[in-house]
Amino acid sequence: MSLVLDPAAQDLLFREARTANTFTDEPVTEEHVQAIYDLVKYGPTAFNQSPLRITLVRSPEARERLVKHMAEGNQPKTATAPLVAILSADNEFHEELPQLFPHFPQAKDAFFSERPVREQAAGLNAALQAAYFIVGVRAAGLAAGPMTGFDFQGVQKEFLDDDHTPLMIVNIGKPGDDAWFPRSPRLEFDQVVTTV
Amino acid sequence: MSLVLDPAAQDLLFREARTANTFTDEPVTEEHVQAIYDLVKYGPTAFNQSPLRITLVRSPEARERLVKHMAEGNQPKTATAPLVAILSADNEFHEELPQLFPHFPQAKDAFFSERPVREQAAGLNAALQAAYFIVGVRAAGLAAGPMTGFDFQGVQKEFLDDDHTPLMIVNIGKPGDDAWFPRSPRLEFDQVVTTV
Numbered sequence: 001m002s003l004v005l006d007p008a009a010q011d012l013l014f015r016e017a018r019t020a021n022t023f024t025d026e027p028v029t030e031e032h033v034q035a036i037y038d039l040v041k042y043g044p045t046a047f048n049q050s051p052l053r054i055t056l057v058r059s060p061e062a063r064e065r066l067v068k069h070m071a072e073g074n075q076p077k078t079a080t081a082p083l084v085a086i087l088s089a090d091n092e093f094h095e096e097l098p099q100l101f102p103h104f105p106q107a108k109d110a111f112f113s114e115r116p117v118r119e120q121a122a123g124l125n126a127a128l129q130a131a132y133f134i135v136g137v138r139a140a141g142l143a144a145g146p147m148t149g150f151d152f153q154g155v156q157k158e159f160l161d162d163d164h165t166p167l168m169i170v171n172i173g174k175p176g177d178d179a180w181f182p183r184s185p186r187l188e189f190d191q192v193v194t195t196v
Numbered sequence: 197m198s199l200v201l202d203p204a205a206q207d208l209l210f211r212e213a214r215t216a217n218t219f220t221d222e223p224v225t226e227e228h229v230q231a232i233y234d235l236v237k238y239g240p241t242a243f244n245q246s247p248l249r250i251t252l253v254r255s256p257e258a259r260e261r262l263v264k265h266m267a268e269g270n271q272p273k274t275a276t277a278p279l280v281a282i283l284s285a286d287n288e289f290h291e292e293l294p295q296l297f298p299h300f301p302q303a304k305d306a307f308f309s310e311r312p313v314r315e316q317a318a319g320l321n322a323a324l325q326a327a328y329f330i331v332g333v334r335a336a337g338l339a340a341g342p343m344t345g346f347d348f349q350g351v352q353k354e355f356l357d358d359d360h361t362p363l364m365i366v367n368i369g370k371p372g373d374d375a376w377f378p379r380s381p382r383l384e385f386d387q388v389v390t391t392v
Contacts, residue, residue, distance in 0.1 A: 002225070002227045002228045002230070002231035002232075002336055003231050003232075003235060003335050003336050003337075004208065004335070004336065004337035005205055005208060005209070005235075005334075005335035005336075006202055006204070006205055008202070009201055009202055009205035009335075010235055010335070012200065012201060013201070013331075014235050014236060014238040014239060014328075015235070015238055017238070019240045029198070031198045032198045033389065034198070034385055035198035035199050036198075036199075037385050037388065037389060038385075039199060039201075039206055039210050039211070040210060041382040041383065041388075042210040042211055042213070042379075042382065043210060043327065043330075043331075044215045044330065044340075044342060046342075046344050048380040048382075050382065050383050050388075052388065053388055053389075053390075054388055054389045054390070055389075055390050055391075055392060056389060056390070056391040056392070057392055058391050058392065059392060062392040096383060096387070099381060099383075100380060100381060100382075100383070101380055102380065102381070103377055103380070121344075123319070123320075123323075124319075124323050124344070124363070124364075127319075127320050127323035127324055127327070128323055128324075128326060128327040128330075129327075130324060130327075131239065131323070131324040131325075131326075131327030131328055131331075132210075132327055132331070134239075134240065134324075135209075135239075135327075135328070135331060138201075139199050139200070139201035139205075139206070140198055140199050140200065140201075141199075141200035144240075146240060146242075148242050148317075148320070159392060167320070168320075181299055183238075184244040184296060184297055184298065184299070185295060185296060185298070186237040186238065186244075186246065186296075187237065187246050187292060187295075187296070189230055189233050189234075191292070192233065192237075192246075192248065192249055192250055193229065193233060193249075193250045193251075193252060194249075194250070194251050194252070195251075195252040195254050196251060196252070196253055196254065196255060196258040196355065
């Protein structure tokens, strides 16, 4: 066995963890979210640019507004999950670069003066952070239900602004009854990895 | 403390893990890569589409060809890392969907018949898998050095094809002398998370 990570942690984060489609009523607290963030904020991004932004949809009124923008199949779980988070990429992340990358404060102007460059960098790096966030939700003993089946423009208009591009929406909570389908097969090693 | 993940695992994967810029000579074996893949293949993607592809650059001749496409500051570490992996997104991932998503074999045609839709989905979901891969490298007790500073078109032409878009290149190995800068600061919770 070539992994040093404890097998229980392997199970918690990957092997036994599943995308949940139903949830119990047990709340996801502010302490949960803070503990998750305090762990996954250390995941690496290019220039430490850290473009992920998280909008927690907590009020019933906001939840109702969000559910309208979800694909029909995603509406019931988004309506009933204990917590729903909108993950977005901040295309103006460069404003924080002098704080985030003190080794080379010029990076802000040297590399990120153009919006299309920032959008591409923010899209990739916020997606990395979205994956760290999913791993972090699992590290908190909770199940994540990431979804891209929603009206992206509608969610952006309703909850964000022109500088924030939605990436995905994640339901969070303890898995409920019949929370998932049987595990789908994965690609074989040789279908994914080639050597040159 | 709201995390259930063992603190040693938290340190291994996030708190103590760092992006390495130098490496020891200790090889990264095929068993390492298989163990990493066998763990992180379970990370979730939309429709289980699993678009990440991994090209291991093992031969000295291939390494030399790769180094030429790296940004100058990335050349020495890419030349000396025990293993270098090119991570790419397979824009034709839908061909494997009937295998990967047996609950709904029509997904291939219903959602992914158009190439631009596939490119967008593959870019996002392969980025999620790239992050799982980085976490997996760390789970193997190794350090990852992810880089986007390279000629993307050059690497695509040299090592991939029109159906595979490079995402990032990752140096892998045991950290060497002076492997990293001091940890850069992270954004505060309130800079990242808002509640509605």
